[in-house]
Amino acid sequence: MQVLQVQLEVGPDPAEVGRARRWARSRLAGSGIGDDEPLAETLILLISELVTNAVVHTGCPAVLRMLLGGPGVRVEVADASDRAPARRQAGGEDTGGRGLELVDGLADRWGWQREGAGKRIWCEIDRAAAEGPEGVPKKCGLMREPRVYL
Secondary structure, eight states: OOOEEEEEEEOSSTTHHHHHHHHHHHHHHHTTOOTTSHHHHHHHHHHHHHHHHHHHHHOSOEEEEEEEETTEEEEEEEESOOOOOOOOOOOTTOSSSOHHHHHHHHOSEEEEEEETTEEEEEEEEETGGGBOGGGOBOSTTTTSOOOOOO
16 A cells, blocks of 8 residues: 655744644545544544644654554654653643643654654554544544553
């Protein structure tokens, strides 16, 4: 099966997050993943979190890449900062600090690696995992089993 790779350069401005979401929606629709599908909703949320982290926490431009086709979808965001992504402990009233926790809860797999002077953070969603028992769609992946960290 052929994998389609598309990418978008994102400037170091938080307003670019909305542009990245709109771009991603159009690319997903072009690959046959409709706006109203739970898979699309989950991917857009993941893209929003990863792009936000890149532009807000690094102040650097970034490159958003999606690999579509096959059994799943892979999202990557590369930036020029060598700072490793770090989970934050958000308090109950905090409006931020939950991005990587959301990525961990929604993606089937995620990680990061150094790349040149910067890094690439990625996540993957299996198309089959986007549906719950008996083909019932999952709403933004929130029906997945909770993960326990020791």
